[in-house]
Amino acid sequence: MKPVLHAIGELRGVRGPVVLAVGVFDGVHLGHQAVIRRAQDLARACGGTAVVLTFDPHPGRVLRPDGGPRLLTTTDQKLELIFGMGVDAVLLLGFDLELAAREAGDFVRELAGACSPLGGICVGSNWSFGRGRGGNFELLKGLGKELGFEAVGVEAVESVDAAGVISSTAIRASVEAGRMEEAEGLLGRPYAVRAEVVRGQELGRRLGFPTANLAVRNDALLRDGVYAVRVLVDGRAWDAVLNYGLRPTVAAGVPERVMEAHLLGFAGDLYGREVEVAFHRWLRAEQRFDGVESLKAQIARDCAEAARVLGSGV
Numbered sequence: 001m002k003p004v005l006h007a008i009g010e011l012r013g014v015r016g017p018v019v020l021a022v023g024v025f026d027g028v029h030l031g032h033q034a035v036i037r038r039a040q041d042l043a044r045a046c047g048g049t050a051v052v053l054t055f056d057p058h059p060g061r062v063l064r065p066d067g068g069p070r071l072l073t074t075t076d077q078k079l080e081l082i083f084g085m086g087v088d089a090v091l092l093l094g095f096d097l098e099l100a101a102r103e104a105g106d107f108v109r110e111l112a113g114a115c116s117p118l119g120g121i122c123v124g125s126n127w128s129f130g131r132g133r134g135g136n137f138e139l140l141k142g143l144g145k146e147l148g149f150e151a152v153g154v155e156a157v158e159s160v161d162a163a164g165v166i167s168s169t170a171i172r173a174s175v176e177a178g179r180m181e182e183a184e185g186l187l188g189r190p191y192a193v194r195a196e197v198v199r200g201q202e203l204g205r206r207l208g209f210p211t212a213n214l215a216v217r218n219d220a221l222l223r224d225g226v227y228a229v230r231v232l233v234d235g236r237a238w239d240a241v242l243n244y245g246l247r248p249t250v251a252a253g254v255p256e257r258v259m260e261a262h263l264l265g266f267a268g269d270l271y272g273r274e275v276e277v278a279f280h281r282w283l284r285a286e287q288r289f290d291g292v293e294s295l296k297a298q299i300a301r302d303c304a305e306a307a308r309v310l311g312s313g314v
Helices: 008-013 030-046 059-063 075-084 104-114 137-147 168-176 180-187 203-207 292-310
Strands: 018-022 049-056 089-094 118-124 150-154 191-198 212-216 225-233 236-245 258-263 274-284
Touching: 008 089, 008 104, 018 030, 030 049, 030 118, 030 150, 049 075, 075 089, 075 191, 104 118, 104 137, 118 137, 137 150, 168 180, 180 191, 180 274, 212 274, 225 258, 225 292, 236 274, 236 292, 274 292
Parallel strands: 018 049, 018 118, 049 089, 118 150
Antiparallel strands: 191 212, 191 274, 212 258, 225 236, 225 274, 236 258
16 A cells, blocks of 8 residues: 555655645545546646545544444545555544644645645535634635645536435435445445454354354444345455344344345355455345245345346356
8 A cells, every 4th residue: 555644744755746635535435536536637737746635533523423424434445445546645634623623724834834845735615624614615725825836626526316416425325225326326336344254143054045244344324134245355256145134033132233245156264354345236125034944035035136136147
């Protein structure tokens, strides 16, 4: 992975002109990508270096600890997606109340002072920052004239398939409702989670459909039910059927939600492995069956439907 910086002063070691793409970028969706690509274009034009400036934790989690957003990506996922776009470096700033209280102008002047020189700052046109969210694009343009950098406001990207502009909030709503195709259209890729395969009760194995029990690191956003997914294991994607929920037939009364995936055609031991699960379609709601045989028959139908949806032919 390319350099991850953690302090504004580290920008002094970056070859100038430095062009910053600034934002929270949860999900790195198509709108975020437009901001980042604009910074890359500007950096190429001036012979400089494109750097993405983002924050961890999410500012909303700090400012609203009891009501902050559930996130589409872990920090690791976000960094990998950003670097996958070919940026030169990421400045990952720790967000806290002290940073939140800084005046917007002071924050930008510190960025400019650390770069040799600062060639530009690209943000979404509705970006706000600084104490009391007092900074906006108009302020950024004024500071650009004062300090000698180009301020670029990238207009929101309109969705082709859904109403309104693309936003992390809209994508969260799509995922929570099980509209996985819609989420994919807004993200520019399937919604995905990272998980470790852990030991479960091995109920799937006893039913003839061995499953990987997944301890997920992402925030819980999903609708309960059965999904057609692809599970990435050591660089290979396996078509799979996944259940997320309370398993009412075999685990009635257990209040904890479980995520488990049956990988079509896979034979092997996944315990302790880190995998990524990409969600392609919500197939059906969870339901209680009148017995194990009815459940097994439905799982077989789910496998067939997942294979059809994913085009595996398994």
